[in-house]
Amino acid sequence: EVSGVKGKSVILSCTFTHSNDFSKGPVRAIWRRNDCSTGPVYFQCDFHSGAHNDSNNNCMSISAGKSRSRLAGNLQEGNISLQIENLEWGDSGWYCCGVDFTQIPGTNWTSPVPTKLNIKVESAVIQISSVGWEVQSIQNTIVCTAEGDPLPNITWIGPQKTLQQGIVTSASENHTRTEFLHVKEDGDYICVAENEHGKDERVI
Numbered sequence: 001e002v003s004g005v006k007g008k009s010v011i012l013s014c015t016f017t018h019s020n021d022f023s024k025g026p027v028r029a030i031w032r033r034n035d036c037s038t039g040p041v042y043f044q045c046d047f048h049s050g051a052h053n054d055s056n057n058n059c060m061s062i063s064a065g066k067s068r069s070r071l072a073g074n075l076q077e078g079n080i081s082l083q084i085e086n087l088e089w090g091d092s093g094w095y096c097c098g099v100d101f102t103q104i105p106g107t108n109w110t111s112p113v114p115t116k117l118n119i120k121v122e123s124a125v126i127q128i129s130s131v132g133w134e135v136q137s138i139q140n141t142i143v144c145t146a147e148g149d150p151l152p153n154i155t156w157i158g159p160q161k162t163l164q165q166g167i168v169t170s171a172s173e174n175h176t177r178t179e180f181l182h183v184k185e186d187g188d189y190i191c192v193a194e195n196e197h198g199k200d201e202r203v204i
Contacts, residue, residue: 159187
């Protein structure tokens with residue numbers, strides 16, 4: 001199991017042993033999603049004998065036209081580790097690596113153990129706004145929504161750097177938390193979101 005942080009990169013390790021002659025034809029490294037045998041191909045790399053493979057020019061990702069993944073290992077040395085950059089929520093899940101010696105029947109290899117990738121998210125304040133004044137109580141309400149995994153804690157800092165007590169309105173499965181704060185004093189209010197991966201803040 002491997003954990004990565006949204007927006008950053010991660011390497012999924014995969015090594016294999018072989019006694020085949022790479023000069024007999026192209027060798028293909030394959031990474032699949034979900035099912036090791038029939039899952040959709042996420043990344044594919046063809047190695048051609050005599051070509052300049054050290055720059056990974058013969059590798060291509062065929063995942064919905066995206067180019068965020070590349071071979072991080074050396075296929076000739078039995079290492080087809082995969083690097084995925086700019087991680088997204090949708091990258092979470094199971095990955096399987098395999099090798100296809102295309103010119104040698106019966107020499108295909110697939111990792112018996114898939115790798116699970118979990119995406120974690122640094123805290124980020126994605127919205128802060130003023131709901132409006134409540135005339136009778138002469139107070140304003142401001143709302144802050146933050147994203148993160150694990151769910152971030154929200155702290156309010158008011159004028160004169162004083163801590164304010166907010167009220168949680170929702171903490172959802174889509175990794176967001178929303179809090180609102182009733183304020184009676186003019187000035188700047190800061191919403192601070194923090195989890196184990198990072199901290200973010202916005203002012204209103």
